Amino acid sequence: MTKIDTGRPESVLPTPSHTVGPFYGHALPFRGGEDIAPLGHPDTVTVHGYVLDGEGGPLPDALIELWGPDPDGNVPTADGSMRRDPASGGFLGRNGVEFTGWGRIQTDANGHWYARTLRPGARGRSAPYLSVCVFARGLLVHLYTRIYLPDDAEALAADPLLSRLEDGRRDTLVAVAEDSGTYRFDIRLQGEGETVFLEFQ
Amino acid sequence: MTLTQHDIDREIAAERAAYEKRLADGGPVEHQPRRDYAPYRSSVLRHPKQPPVAIDVSQDPELVELSSPAFGERDITETDNDLTRQHDGEPIGERITVSGRLLDRDGRPVRGQLVEIWQANSAGRYAHQREQHDAPLDPNFTGVGRTLTDGEGRYHFTTVQPGPYPWRQHVNAWRPAHIHFSLFGTAFTQRLVTQMYFPSDPLFPHDPIIQSVTDDAARQRLVATYDHSLSVPEFSMGYHWDIVLDGPHATWIEEGR
Ligand SMILES: [Fe+3]
Numbered sequence: 027m028t029k030i031d032t033g034r035p036e037s038v039l040p041t042p043s044h045t046v047g048p049f050y051g052h053a054l055p056f057r058g059g060e061d062i063a064p065l066g067h068p069d070t071v072t073v074h075g076y077v078l079d080g081e082g083g084p085l086p087d088a089l090i091e092l093w094g095p096d097p098d099g100n101v102p103t104a105d106g107s108m109r110r111d112p113a114s115g116g117f118l119g120r121n122g123v124e125f126t127g128w129g130r131i132q133t134d135a136n137g138h139w140y141a142r143t144l145r146p147g148a149r150g151r152s153a154p155y156l157s158v159c160v161f162a163r164g165l166l167v168h169l170y171t172r173i174y175l176p177d178d179a180e181a182l183a184a185d186p187l188l189s190r191l192e193d194g195r196r197d198t199l200v201a202v203a204e205d206s207g208t209y210r211f212d213i214r215l216q217g218e219g220e221t222v223f224l225e226f227q
Numbered sequence: 228m229t230l231t232q233h234d235i236d237r238e239i240a241a242e243r244a245a246y247e248k249r250l251a252d253g254g255p256v257e258h259q260p261r262r263d264y265a266p267y268r269s270s271v272l273r274h275p276k277q278p279p280v281a282i283d284v285s286q287d288p289e290l291v292e293l294s295s296p297a298f299g300e301r302d303i304t305e306t307d308n309d310l311t312r313q314h315d316g317e318p319i320g321e322r323i324t325v326s327g328r329l330l331d332r333d334g335r336p337v338r339g340q341l342v343e344i345w346q347a348n349s350a351g352r353y354a355h356q357r358e359q360h361d362a363p364l365d366p367n368f369t370g371v372g373r374t375l376t377d378g379e380g381r382y383h384f385t386t387v388q389p390g391p392y393p394w395r396q397h398v399n400a401w402r403p404a405h406i407h408f409s410l411f412g413t414a415f416t417q418r419l420v421t422q423m424y425f426p427s428d429p430l431f432p433h434d435p436i437i438q439s440v441t442d443d444a445a446r447q448r449l450v451a452t453y454d455h456s457l458s459v460p461e462f463s464m465g466y467h468w469d470i471v472l473d474g475p476h477a478t479w480i481e482e483g484r
Binding site: 028029030032033035038039040041042043044045046047048049050051052053054079080081083085091093094095101102103104105106107108109110111112115126127128146149150151152155157159161162163164165166167168169170186187190191195215216217220221222223224225226227 | 258259260261262264267268269270271272273274275276277279280281282283284286287288289290291292294295296297298299301302303304305306307313327328330332333334335343344345347353354355356357358369370371407409415416418419420421422436437439440444445446447448449450451452454467468469470471472473474475
């Protein structure tokens with residue numbers, strides 16, 4: 027069953043998802059996972075928030091991945107997010123120059139996470155957004171959502187996804203501006219104010 | 228009230244019966260677990276109650292989710308795919324080799340992508356601070372590996388057979404031996420985190436995590452096959468495990484590669 031015969035398309039069926047579990051912490055997070063923006067880049071934004079369960083309790087063991095375009099809307103193609111040190115086997119981190127567009131952040135003991143990345147540019151007909159993938163113990167299949175930045179009301183109003191949602195739900199996808207360049211985005215897995223999660227077809 | 232294995236077994240049986248009824252009523256084969264699967268208690272407060280909002284990717288080829296982060300040789304070191312060589316000494320346990328192909332739903336190889344694994348040591352203990360199982364740590368085993376798939380989508384790891392471990396969800400709860408896998412495709416929509424199991428584990432019927440995949444054939448796809456041709460003489464036992472990524476992807480990106 028686990029040798030897939032690619033000559034028989036009917037046998038090429040998806041491998042089921044499983045929870046990331048509680049013990050990924052020594053494997054998946056890496057140094058600088060949250061510092062996605064090249065050092066000192068003027069278009070850097072900080073996004074941060076909490077991941078909350080159905081009782082409003084913070085998740086101290088959620089893992090967030092962010093993926094977004096550069097400020098011109100281009101898809102990053104650089105590798106090197108988790109550069110390694112061939113001598114010690116440890117992490118060197120990013121080189122602070124190239125933009126890989128991808129980051130990975132574990133929530134802290136308070137259920138809080140943050141990332142510094144480049145302000146995403148618009149692509150296609152969408153308003154600018156960062157794609158988000160959420161993993162956690164208890165989550166048997168990861169969840170996708172999006173962080174839209176609130177600055178361009180016209181673009182948000184024309185966005186094909188946002189314009190399909192009723193106001194209360196739509197607002198869960200739009201980050202709240204705080205200080206200049208800092209945005210708050212909480213992820214509520216369940217219950218009141220539940221974040222809109224996406225399924226790609 | 229103390230939660231027993233018997234309670235969980237009954238709930239697992241009820242979930243299976245519910246799935247069989249959905250199938251009998253003409254419902255689709257469910258390749259993925261439901262996020263709302265109560266026999267796995269941690270899911271109860273952590274699954275959305277609203278249905279996900281569907282995005283038809285064919286409407287917009289520009290979606291950033293149709294592309295994927297890139298990884299390269301500088302994200303990997305030479306011993307990353309050999310978990311038995313990451314310390315000064317040899318880890319304790321039965322050495323195994325695990326290999327297979329990373330494919331998309333069309334059966335095409337996913338090349339040059341990152342595969343990450345993590346696992347317990349041969350005694351069933353993770354090298355993780357919060358792990359409370361009092362089985363011994365192995366100073367020569369961290370249980371973390373990484374590799375990039377080759378031109379045929381193949382990956383290869385050398386490690387030790389992980390042990391089963393208790394996890395306290397209910398009295399006498401044990402996880403069948405498994406290796407955690409994290410995978411990227413050619414699109415972010417294909418992202419997958421899952422677990423690979425070993426053939427004929429007697430713990431399968433009692434484990435609500437593997438049983439969360441209620442479809443028998445789908446659950447079998449999580450179990451590696453013993454492959455004598457992957458066993459290395461005088462060194463290790465071989466297991467074969469192919470992985471198929473779900474989720475739509477931009478087919479035109481691959482053309483001409
Ligand atoms: Fe585990």
